[in-house]
Amino acid sequence: MYRFFVQPQINQDNHRVFGYEVLLRKQQHDCWVLPKHFTDISIPEQTKLLEETANSLHTAVNHQVLAFNIDNQQLRNPLTLGLIIALKKRIAPAALTIELTEAPSLEEIKAFSLAVHQYGIDLVLDDVGTGSNTYQNIRDLLPFVDEIKFALQNLRQTGEEALIPSSLAFWAQVARDYRLRLILEGVEDEKDQALAKKNHITLHQGYLYGKPSLV
Secondary structure, eight states: OEEEEEEEEEETTTTEEEEEEEEEEEEETTEEEOOSOGGGSOHHHHHHHHHHHHHHHTHHHHTOEEEEEEOHHHHTSTTHHHHHHHHHHHHTTSEEEEEESSOOOHHHHHHHHHHHHTTTOEEEEOSTTSTTOOHHHHGGGGGGOSEEEEEHHHHHHTTOGGGHHHHHHHHHHHHHHHTOEEEEEOOOSHHHHHHHHHTTOOEEESTTTOOOEEO
């Protein structure tokens, strides 16, 4: 069995939950675990689960955002775009954002961005500064997205915590230059909040505000 867990996203300007990231989990015996791949469950099944999750959270009533991850394999599936558009129509007026976990090609993001924006769906580049989402790799993609996410936990897990202040300052400037929203992910304590405030980042996500939970 697969279900989506959700983690709240907080706007520090008004201390309100403005949205949720949905995170796929698989039931294994008595535990919920990360699936090995996003593609372990089909896009039609995922969009059905997403609709159920949106209804449970009352995102339409509360005008909140539902953020959904896809990888390049899913992006390149010819059925994905139509299923996402159909989902957006069903959950309206709730907002839907698509988080790209990997950097696609320039031509791919041009076409995908044009299509989803016609239906009011925002596009996000996840985990900027780590993995394949380095500045050099995604610089030309930035005009076609609405938001970037910087994950503190990624640098902590690789023992590069000392790089966080300078790296975050760099990506905060990138967000300002390209007029993008920036979500700081992995916020765990007041020290992280202070670092965010120093860089004028008001959109937060992390264990400080809530761990992923089943709805």
